[in-house]
Amino acid sequence: MEISHAVEDYLKIIYELQGAGGKVNTTALAERLNVAPASVTGMIKKLAEDRPRLVNYERHHGVTLTTAGEKIALEVIRHHRLIELYLHEALGYSWDQVDAEAEKLEHVISEEFEDRIAAALGQPKIDPHGDPIPTKEGVIAAPTGERLTDLAAGQRGRVARVSDDDPALLRYLAELGIKPETAIAVVDRSPFDGPMHVRVGNRSPQALGRQVTDHVFVEVR
Amino acid sequence: MEISHAVEDYLKIIYELQGAGGKVNTTALAERLNVAPASVTGMIKKLAEDRPRLVNYERHHGVTLTTAGEKIALEVIRHHRLIELYLHEALGYSWDQVDAEAEKLEHVISEEFEDRIAAALGQPKIDPHGDPIPTKEGVIAAPTGERLTDLAAGQRGRVARVSDDDPALLRYLAELGIKPETAIAVVDRSPFDGPMHVRVGNRSPQALGRQVTDHVFVEVR
DNA sequence: GCCGAGATTTAGGTTAACCTAAATAATTTC
DNA sequence: GAAATTATTTAGGTTAACCTAAATCTCGGC
Numbered sequence: 430m431e432i433s434h435a436v437e438d439y440l441k442i443i444y445e446l447q448g449a450g451g452k453v454n455t456t457a458l459a460e461r462l463n464v465a466p467a468s469v470t471g472m473i474k475k476l477a478e479d480r481p482r483l484v485n486y487e488r489h490h491g492v493t494l495t496t497a498g499e500k501i502a503l504e505v506i507r508h509h510r511l512i513e514l515y516l517h518e519a520l521g522y523s524w525d526q527v528d529a530e531a532e533k534l535e536h537v538i539s540e541e542f543e544d545r546i547a548a549a550l551g552q553p554k555i556d557p558h559g560d561p562i563p564t565k566e567g568v569i570a571a572p573t574g575e576r577l578t579d580l581a582a583g584q585r586g587r588v589a590r591v592s593d594d595d596p597a598l599l600r601y602l603a604e605l606g607i608k609p610e611t612a613i614a615v616v617d618r619s620p621f622d623g624p625m626h627v628r629v630g631n632r633s634p635q636a637l638g639r640q641v642t643d644h645v646f647v648e649v650r
Numbered sequence: 651m652e653i654s655h656a657v658e659d660y661l662k663i664i665y666e667l668q669g670a671g672g673k674v675n676t677t678a679l680a681e682r683l684n685v686a687p688a689s690v691t692g693m694i695k696k697l698a699e700d701r702p703r704l705v706n707y708e709r710h711h712g713v714t715l716t717t718a719g720e721k722i723a724l725e726v727i728r729h730h731r732l733i734e735l736y737l738h739e740a741l742g743y744s745w746d747q748v749d750a751e752a753e754k755l756e757h758v759i760s761e762e763f764e765d766r767i768a769a770a771l772g773q774p775k776i777d778p779h780g781d782p783i784p785t786k787e788g789v790i791a792a793p794t795g796e797r798l799t800d801l802a803a804g805q806r807g808r809v810a811r812v813s814d815d816d817p818a819l820l821r822y823l824a825e826l827g828i829k830p831e832t833a834i835a836v837v838d839r840s841p842f843d844g845p846m847h848v849r850v851g852n853r854s855p856q857a858l859g860r861q862v863t864d865h866v867f868v869e870v871r
Numbered sequence: 872g873c874c875g876a877g878a879t880t881t882a883g884g885t886t887a888a889c890c891t892a893a894a895t896a897a898t899t900t901c
Numbered sequence: 902g903a904a905a906t907t908a909t910t911t912a913g914g915t916t917a918a919c920c921t922a923a924a925t926c927t928c929g930g931c
Contacts, residue, residue, distance in 0.1 A: 435918065455879060468919055470880055475917090489879060489926060519740075520766045533758040539751055545741045656888065676909055689889055691910055696887090710896060710909060 430479070434536040437505045438462060439472055440483060443494055444502035452491030503563040508535040508543060510556035510563075513593075515546040517557040524557060524608070525599035558599075559590025559609035559646070574646030577613070577625070578639060585614035586649040598644060605637075606630055613647055651700070655757040658726045659683060660693055661704060664715055665723035673712030724784040729756040729764060731777035731784075734814075736767040738778040745778060745829070746820035779820075780811025780830035780867070795867030798834070798846070799860060806835035807870040819865060826858075827851055834868055 442461045446453040455473070459466040476498070477486035483498035494502060512531040516522035522530065543565075547553070554570070555561055561570035574589030588611050591602055602608065606629045616626040616634045624636040663682045667674040676694070680687040697719070698707035704719035715723060733752040737743040743751070764786075768774070775791070776782055782791035795810030809832050812823055823829065827850045837847040837855045845857040 433917075456877090464918090465920060466879065467881080467921080472918075474880095516763075520763070520770065522762070522766070526762065530760055530763060533760075534755070537754040537758055539754075541743070541747065542737075542741070542751060545743070549741065654887075677907090685888090686890060687909065688891080688911080693888075695910095 432501060435472070436476065436483070437501065437536055439469075439476065440494065440498050440502040441505045441509070443484065443492055444499060444506065447493060452493055454491050458492070500567050503567040503569060505535055506569070507563040507565070508538055510560060511543060511546055511550070511553070512538070513556045513558070514550055514553055514562070518550060519546075523600075524603050525596035527557060528593050528596070555590075555609070557609075558593040559588070560593070572646070574648045577615075577627070577637075577642040577645040577647050580615045580647060580649065582615050582617045584647075584649055585612070586647045587611065588613055589646045589648040591646065592644040595644075598641070601641070602645070605635060606632060607645060613645075653722060656693070657697065657704070658722065658757055660690075660697065661715065661719050661723040662726045662730070664705065664713055665720060665727065668714060673714055675712045679713070721788050724788045724790060726756055727790075728784040728786070729759055731781055732764060732767055732771070732774070733759070734777045734779070735771055735774055735783070739771060740767075745824050746817035748778060749814050749817070776811075776830070777814075778830075779814040780809070781814065793867070795869045798836075798848070798858075798863040798866040798868050801836045801868060801870065803836050803838045805868075805870055806833070807868045808832065809834055810867045810869040812867065813865040816865075819862070822862070823866070826856060827853060828866060834866075 439458070439462065442458060443453050446457055446461065455466050455469045458473075459469045462469065473484060473486050473492050476483045477492075481497045482495050483501065485493045485495055509531045512534050513527040516527045516530055517524065547565075553562060559574075561572060563569040572590065574586075588607055588609050590609055591599070591607065593599065607613065611630050613630075614628045616628055618625045622639060624638055625642050626634045627637055627642075628634045660679070660683065663679060664674050667678055667682065676687050676690045679694075680690045683690065694705060694707050694713050697704045698713075702718045703716050704722065706714045706716055730752045733755050734748040737748045737751055738745065768786075774783060780795075782793060784790040793811065795807075809828055809830050811830055812820070812828065814820065828834065832851050834851075835849045837849055839846045843860060845859055846863050847855045848858050848863075849855045
């Protein structure tokens with residue numbers, strides 16, 4: 430049974446939403462997939478009935494991946510992240526362009542292609558946004574760093590990763606110099622969820638809103 | 651109206667079968683597309699009715715591309731050939747592997763990707779099999795060379811291109827050293843469609859069957 | 872323990888791209 | 902030029918993935 434692009438997308442998104450290990454609900458999935466909730470129910474039912482079963486599903490109580498489903502999700506994520514890195518490193522794509530292109534390529538490349546770009550990149554472990562790349566065997570490192578939002582004034586460290594959803598945000602972060610590996614320090618935080626003042630590298634401090642700090646993860650030292 | 655992968659394939663194959671300028675018949679198209687003849691009729695009818703019209707069609711009398719259809723076909727072919735060359739040059743794919751991968755990638759890459767690989771390759775004019783790469787504007791050079799089959803004993807020249815359909819044939823040709831740019835000379839030909847003896851580069855002469863010589867094109871000097 | 876908001880599922884379509892089998896048109900052969 | 906062969910089309914289905922609108926659940930708050 431050949432796995433369709435649509436199914437690969439479902440599995441990938443379920444994996445991402447599962448995160449720690451919770452159940453994923455229909456609406457969240459529908460939103461991320463840009464699809465009506467009813468369509469999600471339909472697809473999920475099929476994935477839970479067909480063999481091999483790719484998801485566990487109980488009506489009204491959310492979905493999780495089976496081992497088989499997770500294996501496929503991790504293959505797709507490996508493709509996605511390798512492609513992102515390759516586009517960035519080998520073809521000079523900017524940070525905010527890679528996601529859209531990878532979204533399409535991830536479903537069509539062969540094992541051969543995967544192996545060759547992985548080799549060309551030196552078997553890399555993280556993608557351009559700092560996310561870990563699963564191995565061919567389906568092993569993935571735990572994502573590192575804690576939300577910038579959660580740091581206290583005075584804490585410092587290095588940017589571990591930034592979330593890769595929103596190209597506009599990525600462009601803004603690039604402008605600020607916030608990318609994996611750059612040094613970052615919290616100068617102070619305004620109370621009541623006000624802006625945070627942050628020093629990036631050796632630039633002068635910047636005020637960042639919650640929208641931004643929620644999507645930056647820091648390895649505190 | 652977004653053009654589907656299926657439609658892109660139809661247009662590409664119609665272009666290839668049209669060749670000089672003849673009409674393309676349903677059966678040939680069906681064979682090349684691995685689809686039932688009835689399916690071809692259905693698709694062709696839609697392409698001829700929808701606007702913009704992509705093909706000219708008259709029941710029982712074959713199909714040709716409209717200008718709009720040809721433009722799309724040439725975009726797809728440009729993608730295909732650029733990708734083939736990129737896989738070969740940048741990622742070390744062997745000659746016979748590139749076609750299958752390009753077949754899938756050609757439908758999903760962005761303009762950005764097209765531009766970047768074309769730039770990385772130095773705006774190339776021919777693909778690894780010697781076929782001309784259409785320009786971004788949809789201009790394509792006439793394919794060069796004449797069939798090795800049609801050469802007389804004593805004629806010599808350089809391989810211009812080889813047809814790219816059959817991986818097994820491509821592997822065999824690679825073994826023989828027959829690829830674009832290599833020198834080639836007809837030593838003699840047996841009568842009654844018998845094998846042809848050919849000298850490739852400075853190797854000792856080889857006997858080649860019709861199956862092979864039909865798919866090699868030579869620029870006679 | 873009920874009520875209602877919000878989440879989820881069911882019911883009933885739609886569309887694109889394919890299929891097989893039967894009917895018809897075109898072409899080749901005698 | 903009629904018959905036989907081959908090519909093409911029509912008719913009637915199938916499947917995957919989606920949709921909207923109308924039920925039906927679930928759960929937090931009272």
